[in-house]
Amino acid sequence: MIERIKAILDSFKPGGYKIIESKISSEERFFIKKNLDMSRSKKVQHFKVTIYKDFEENDVKYRGSSTFDVHPTNTDSEIEKLVEDNYFAAGFVKNEYYELPEKSEEKGKEIRSKFSGKALNYWMPKLAEALYKEDHKEKGGINSAEIFLNKIYKRIINSKGLDVNFEVYNGMIEFITFWKAQEEIELYKMLTFSDYKPELVEKAVKELLFLSEKRAAAEETVASGKYRVILGDTAVKEVLSYYVYNSDAEAVYNKISNLKSGESVQGKNVSGDLISLKLDPQLENSIYSAPYDNDGVLLNKVNVIEDGIIKEYHGDFRHSNYLKVKATGSINNVIISGGSKTIEEMKNEPYVELISFSDFQTDVLTGDFGGEIRLGFLYDGNDIKPITGGSLSGNIKDIQNNIYLSKEAEDYGGFVAPKAIEMFNVSIAGK
Amino acid sequence: MKVIMSKFLEASKSDIRKLIENLSEDFNYVSVLGTDSHGKQYRVQKTGISVQDSFWNERGFVVRIHNGINYSELSFNNISGQNMDGFAAEIKQKVKSELAEIKKSKNINGYPLIKEEKIKEEFIGEVDASNKEINDKDIIGKLIKLKDKAFLNSKLLVDFKLNFQQVHVSKIFLSKNKELTQSYIWSEGSILPIVRDENSTKFNYAGASGLKGAELLDELDEKIENCIYTAEKLLKAKPVKPGEYETICSPEVSGIIAHEAFGHGVEMDMFVKHRAKAEEYLGKQVASELVTMHDGASAAHNVSSYLFDDEGVIGKDTVVIHKGILKAGISDMLSALKLNTEPTGNGKRQSFERKTYTRMTNTYFASGNDELSDMIASIKDGYLLERPMSGMEDPKNWGIQCMVNYGREIKNGKLTGNIVAPIVLTGYVPDLLKSISMVSKEVLLEGTGACGKGYKEFVKVSSGGPYIKAKVRLG
Numbered sequence: 001m002i003e004r005i006k007a008i009l010d011s012f013k014p015g016g017y018k019i020i021e022s023k024i025s026s027e028e029r030f031f032i033k034k035n036l037d038m039s040r041s042k043k044v045q046h047f048k049v050t051i052y053k054d055f056e057e058n059d060v061k062y063r064g065s066s067t068f069d070v071h072p073t074n075t076d077s078e079i080e081k082l083v084e085d086n087y088f089a090a091g092f093v094k095n096e097y098y099e100l101p102e103k104s105e106e107k108g109k110e111i112r113s114k115f116s117g118k119a120l121n122y123w124m125p126k127l128a129e130a131l132y133k134e135d136h137k138e139k140g141g142i143n144s145a146e147i148f149l150n151k152i153y154k155r156i157i158n159s160k161g162l163d164v165n166f167e168v169y170n171g172m173i174e175f176i177t178f179w180k181a182q183e184e185i186e187l188y189k190m191l192t193f194s195d196y197k198p199e200l201v202e203k204a205v206k207e208l209l210f211l212s213e214k215r216a217a218a219e220e221t222v223a224s225g226k227y228r229v230i231l232g233d234t235a236v237k238e239v240l241s242y243y244v245y246n247s248d249a250e251a252v253y254n255k256i257s258n259l260k261s262g263e264s265v266q267g268k269n270v271s272g273d274l275i276s277l278k279l280d281p282q283l284e285n286s287i288y289s290a291p292y293d294n295d296g297v298l299l300n301k302v303n304v305i306e307d308g309i310i311k312e313y314h315g316d317f318r319h320s321n322y323l324k325v326k327a328t329g330s331i332n333n334v335i336i337s338g339g340s341k342t343i344e345e346m347k348n349e350p351y352v353e354l355i356s357f358s359d360f361q362t363d364v365l366t367g368d369f370g371g372e373i374r375l376g377f378l379y380d381g382n383d384i385k386p387i388t389g390g391s392l393s394g395n396i397k398d399i400q401n402n403i404y405l406s407k408e409a410e411d412y413g414g415f416v417a418p419k420a421i422e423m424f425n426v427s428i429a430g431k
Numbered sequence: 432m433k434v435i436m437s438k439f440l441e442a443s444k445s446d447i448r449k450l451i452e453n454l455s456e457d458f459n460y461v462s463v464l465g466t467d468s469h470g471k472q473y474r475v476q477k478t479g480i481s482v483q484d485s486f487w488n489e490r491g492f493v494v495r496i497h498n499g500i501n502y503s504e505l506s507f508n509n510i511s512g513q514n515m516d517g518f519a520a521e522i523k524q525k526v527k528s529e530l531a532e533i534k535k536s537k538n539i540n541g542y543p544l545i546k547e548e549k550i551k552e553e554f555i556g557e558v559d560a561s562n563k564e565i566n567d568k569d570i571i572g573k574l575i576k577l578k579d580k581a582f583l584n585s586k587l588l589v590d591f592k593l594n595f596q597q598v599h600v601s602k603i604f605l606s607k608n609k610e611l612t613q614s615y616i617w618s619e620g621s622i623l624p625i626v627r628d629e630n631s632t633k634f635n636y637a638g639a640s641g642l643k644g645a646e647l648l649d650e651l652d653e654k655i656e657n658c659i660y661t662a663e664k665l666l667k668a669k670p671v672k673p674g675e676y677e678t679i680c681s682p683e684v685s686g687i688i689a690h691e692a693f694g695h696g697v698e699m700d701m702f703v704k705h706r707a708k709a710e711e712y713l714g715k716q717v718a719s720e721l722v723t724m725h726d727g728a729s730a731a732h733n734v735s736s737y738l739f740d741d742e743g744v745i746g747k748d749t750v751v752i753h754k755g756i757l758k759a760g761i762s763d764m765l766s767a768l769k770l771n772t773e774p775t776g777n778g779k780r781q782s783f784e785r786k787t788y789t790r791m792t793n794t795y796f797a798s799g800n801d802e803l804s805d806m807i808a809s810i811k812d813g814y815l816l817e818r819p820m821s822g823m824e825d826p827k828n829w830g831i832q833c834m835v836n837y838g839r840e841i842k843n844g845k846l847t848g849n850i851v852a853p854i855v856l857t858g859y860v861p862d863l864l865k866s867i868s869m870v871s872k873e874v875l876l877e878g879t880g881a882c883g884k885g886y887k888e889f890v891k892v893s894s895g896g897p898y899i900k901a902k903v904r905l906g
Contacts, residue, residue: 255589
């Protein structure tokens with residue numbers, strides 16, 4: 001199929017092309033309580049093609065492109081029509097000229113996974129067993145769960161002779177826990193993984209059941225006001241994603257990000273912890289780990305921010321080209337270093353610890369963050385009380401010069417970062 | 432102008448029929464959904480242009496089989512040169528080995544057979560005839576013009592992003608008793624001005640959608656000036672003082688409340704899992720008497736209007752809440768089988784590659800009798816909330832969270848011209864719905880973006896309503 005597509009593309013003599021072939025097979029199991037409710041599987045093949053057209057206007061060179069899907073059931077005449085239409089469209093896409101990546105002599109590292117040793121359906125009962133191992137409490141348990149395991153083969157070629165391929169595994173377990181006290185409550189968790197590590201699944205279930213018990217005991221929220229907040233769980237990842245987005249070459253090129261290489265990302269007079277951010281394309285057990293990105297760029301570790309200072313932008317080949325910086329390629333595994341305090345040290349004085357939200361969000365453009373509180377803890381100096389309800393809101397730019405990151409780290413799924421952030425004077429809309 | 436049905440799907444029907452016949456020798460229920468949807472997405476901003484196929488593109492099949500205990504599914508997209516008998520044998524072997532695995536376990540949910548009436552129907556949508564003449568050059572050219580117009584409007588613009596996509600959906604559903612065909616076009620577009628002053632960066636957003644084509648670009652044009660004006664005002668906006676306020680929700684905010692507060696809560700696959708509090712409230716008052724709420728593929732004319740859902744059930748208009756009383760939930764086929772209720776045509780998949788869940792279609796509050804001006808005049812200290820950015824359901828505990836881009840201040844019955852931003856709207860769903868005290872006359876629906884189930888399984892939906900006056904907690 002790929003040869004057919006190449007032949008048709010070549011007949012148009014375009015400025016260039018790129019083809020990404022993906023072959024995906026999957027096994028999926030759906031559970032209600034402990035009962036298997038449905039089994040699904042998938043076997044599909046996709047081709048994503050980008051055609052480039054070079055043109056000049058007023059002595060300025062441009063490179064237009066258009067990206068389209070070719071299905072394995074497309075006939076030659078359908079593919080010809082797709083190429084013709086997209087080559088035409090590319091002629092109106094007036095983008096600054098950029099090069100395509102060249103073939104590299106160096107080979108990308110294989111992403112190893114235990115899943116490769118057996119057929120996908122072998123792992124379904126194993127994953128289910130790990131999922132339900134901790135589900136033996138009287139008042140709570142798993143309400144429902146979904147297990148997905150994908151085997152993905154990817155091949156990327158381009159008109160400059162680049163031709164790379166690799167295989168990865170992409171697993172996901174989504175589960176809802178419940179706990180019955182006066183009223184029944186539930187909490188949600190999505191786990192992603194690329195290797196068979198049953199102990200991590202068991203740990204995640206145990207932790208969510210613990211938090212469910214606490215949420216069931218929570219009765220009310222705090223009074224509206226400003227608080228010293230210890231932010232935990234996935235909200236930490238959401239807040240720190242602001243720095244990932246704003247150090248991306250595309251955001252810098254588009255002038256959405258003001259961050260400049262060699263300058264502080266947290267402003268002046270930082271009294272709290274400094275951010276250090278690395279990208280690791282080989283991060284263990286991450287579904288984002290890959291030897292190459294979607295342009296076929298070989299991926300290596302990158303030191304993006306060190307002690308609060310931008311060392312290197314990260315990003316795709318095109319936008320790195322525009323900024324005239326080395327292209328790191330698109331890497332989606334993030335590591336943010338721990339800070340100066342343990343969580344226990346953060347808890348020395350009265351605090352509001354927020355663990356679970358309905359949907360915590362950070363706006364990476366403006367720095368605004370917030371969400372409705374599903375579970376937190378209030379320590380008033382004497383007692384620790386579980387709380388629920390109300391909402392947190394703030395802006396990272398207003399607080400970033402005085403935040404503390406925990407020494408303890410957490411793997412949020414391709415995003416290893418401190419387990420907690422201590423922030424001051426943050427607004428909670430409570431009772 | 433009539434939309435043209437996918438020739439690929441028409442040509443595939445005989446092969447798929449053969450597959451169904453063959454599989455039916457071993458299994459008592461077999462159906463196949465075939466999809467061939469194609470769309471292009473155009474993005475224009477200050478620093479570049481992007482043209483790519485839509486996220487909603489798909490071409491493939493999913494076969495559903497009653498394996499003797501419950502249902503198994505296989506998604507596939509390569510039948511080129513396939514010997515259908517050989518393929519059927521492969522599927523049989525796979526389902527039977529799955530069944531052997533299932534039988535080893537005591538923890539299985541059984542499902543009865545789907546009973547189907549004989550039906551053959553077709554829906555072919557229509558779009559404005561002018562679309563036939565419009566090509567990529569015209570669409571990109573128009574978007575560039577709109578971008579240039581935006582930059583003439585404001586010196587504070589850092590960027591102005593325009594998105595437009597048009598998707599041509601074609602689907603077939605075949606089983607022993609059903610032959611359903613549909614083909615229609617929906618479009619959506621949005622504008623997003625990003626403005627900056629010495630202190631901060633802010634953005635605003637406006638969108639348009641419908642069962643239409645490139646004529647939608649003119650609707651975006653009309654929204655540019657006001658959208659940028661508000662974005663500039665956001666630079667001076669102050670955070671809202673946390674508390675409970677009397678508010679007026681714009682049709683877009685009403686829509687997200689309808690969708691998040693109650694729509695997700697009446698998805699009946701949640702009833703099967705006992706994850707929805709609404710299950711206990713059928714026939715009871717859950718909202719003010721002024722509230723009537725609909726959901727359904729045939730309830731409105733927008734991006735989720737279709738003849739049949741992804742399980743071959745004809746779309747309906749479900750009255751979820753009637754004058755404050757919770758009347759009915761919405762349901763996919765398998766949940767209806769489990770609950771012994773009628774499916775409502777709400778079984779939707781992200782694509783042929785994903786499972787069906789109960790999903791919303793076009794969800795909205797019905798109109799009332801009030802004038803917006805009277806609603807504003809009735810508020811002493813509150814806000815007119817506009818432009819929802821996102822929302823999250825909590826059907827078990829009836830919490831609601833909506834992120835709203837801004838609120839216009841109302842003091843002593845008048846808009847002051849001040850705005851507050853950003854806003855997190857939270858509350859307890861029945862308290863919010865019971866607090867609705869005024870409802871305006873005109874209903875507006877919008878279907879830009881996508882709805883997820885949790886954090887995945889995205890589908891197209893529209894939502895909306897009239898202006899509503901309600902008491903909510905803002906932070």
